[in-house]
Amino acid sequence: MASFAEKIKEAAKNVLKEGLASGILAYTKGQDIFCERITFVSTKDEISKIIWPSFGGLNPANYLKKLKGKKLALFAPGCVARAVVVLIKEGQIKREDVFLIGVPCPGMLDPKKLKNSFPQIIAIEDDFKENLTIKTPSTSKNLKRIDFLRDTCLYCKYPLPETYNILLPAEGKRPAKDPYALVEQIEGLDISLRSKWFWDQFLSRCIRCYACRNACPLCYCDFCFVDETRPAWIGKSRDPIDVALYHLVRAYHLAGRCVECGACQAACPFDIPVALLTKKLGKEALHAFGYEAGLSLEEPLLFNTFHENDPEDFIFTHKLKEQGKI
Amino acid sequence: MTFEPKIIAFLCNWCSYAGADLAGVSRRAYPPSIRIVRVPCSSRVSPAMIFDALKSGADGVLVAGCHPGDCHYLTGNMFARRRFYMLKKLLEFTGLEPERVQFSWVSASEGDVFAAIVKEFTITLEKLGPNLNFRKIIKGEGFGFLCRKD
């Protein structure tokens, strides 16, 4: 029974051999065991370098904008396939220019969670199923993968891609039973605590490096709203009000478009829970409008359409009528 | 001196602005807290504009449009309805006093409704107090990784 990594390499070999794409966006080893690198593999010799990442974090669909005009193949776990579907629907790429090798995703590990518990890891062995072995200078330990998965992967709804050209014969993670648990935890707090959470986690720590924006496959605007100067919607300094504005407007621009890949949070050097804001909006889009980004190529985008019965309980006049004031 | 809230209102040209005009012509009294910005349609209003108003010191922002089905551009307010729903949910989630941003449908014949909306919104804001948290303050402070709230 071929291992996960071997299946990946085999699929890549076939795609190149049969000319299904001019190159593949795949992960290769980085210099650091905790950070793998996404590379564009276009020759047979480079195929041996392809790996399946234990830590991953970034979304390969983000690099599609660097390779416009080429026919590409991508290894697509659920979130990558969803990102590609949204890009197709928004007119950024054509379906025939992308060959999706569907991968049932085992979930990615969080290096910060591992480093916090074991500061001196020098090597890891990942079976991409349930077990993980770590080696430190003094010892070696067996761990369960599920204890160290990234938060976005732990609560992922679609580890299996819905759209693909071929599907790798492997077993991935099961969809989370309670995907919005972290969001509900914040929703359940009192408003002053929510405000404090926003301040402590976002406003007092963000250094405006824009790693979240640059890692996101759906932040592809040539000219971001941050760069506008006439009028300048937000300032460039770390003034808390500008930081708040940046995160709010960015989350809003991703409402109904976020595919919950967690690249934003993986890229953040301070581990700010950026993915939680867009996940909340994803939850609202699902519950109020029955829409989830990136699942169907035919369904219209969230803000491209409307329904006569869209909820309007937030309208001021309705509230006033209820209170008998008009 | 009692606090007099400042409300920035984005009113759509065809329905809610006309409704506000009617309130004036019919001599309906309402508090002078409102400053009106006329837009062609409620869907013209983007969240960046709403946040910009708050950032500049507005205590409240009101966006008013035509009733669903009555939009001059046929469907503008229907798209706007979806967008404002998501914006409201985002503001609630981050705990940023969502009562400061309100949306409403006001038709061209609803002068009294417009006056009532402004009156009630002003009362709400008087209770909430001035906008001190979500406002850009020009501080001459240099060093400090972060401006502490306390």
Place this chain on the structure above:
Amino acid sequence: MLYVLGREKLDNWLAFLEKKARLFVPGKEKFEPYQGNITFESKPLLSPKEFFLPPREPMLSFEVTPGAFPEKLSPSPDERIIFGVRACDAYALTLIKKVYQEDVFFSLRYKNTSLIGKACLAESTDCFCWAMGIDPFSGSGLDLLFLEKDEKLLLKPITEKGKTLVPVEAKEALPEDKALFNEIAKNFLKNKNPSPSLLRLKEKDLMTIYNASFWEKLSFACLNCGICTFLCPTCYCFDVHDEVVGEKGLRIRVPDSCMFLLYTQHASGHNPRRSPLARFRNRFMHKFKYFLDEYGEPLCVGCGRCNTNCPAGINLWEIIQAMGEV
């Protein structure tokens, strides 16, 4: 002159320093005001560069009224002491000083701040200060250097200001302590030589490196975020913004990143470094060729923060080696 202080007297020393000026100690993410104890022993994520090139430096305050003249602002004259700075971060400030010596704001802050460094023994696998030609035991850039060994702290004042930072409880070091200090200093640099790539870079022709073909492959994975530039203790580029609300305004200086799109955008709208590759290349050329040619040393102190925190897994050494061998 070398002094010795028992490890248990550390709190007394910190209390003594706190009485002299505002004291800052390392935290996990940045240097924090001293509040009774030191919780973090290693290099914070944000370097002490933030104290000298703050994230927001008001320069002018103005009013939009006829006849009003702008008021020049200057930084607070409060004295500060930063404790636990590493050799790499301290040396970085001397590099920045080469460029910023005429700058009023930087000079005032530099004058009012004392730096107490901890001689680290490169506990982290990320560091490579010696490869950039830095000796952590020379104390360059620091006012006082201390080494912790066997429950003892060995204090070595470097500047006149440093002599005033020695507490009364410290006694003059005995000959065996001095010998210990020198031995540790000598042993540290055994087998740790400056990188040969630096010598090669000094001799290479600038345009050969600039026009090389490896840039495309090496810059592919880069997200052009800004993490490397903000965490780097030597990056010093800035931008100037006007923040205006109503009639009052403030002209501020904020850190800028060469990775951002608008970095070299001209007022005419022309952008000579529009492509991500051009900006990526510019960063490494600046650090390892332009600055090297101009000042004789690279604009890098080997702290390793860029390598560890890059979300895309870019590694500095691959690039330096490619530049040196082209």
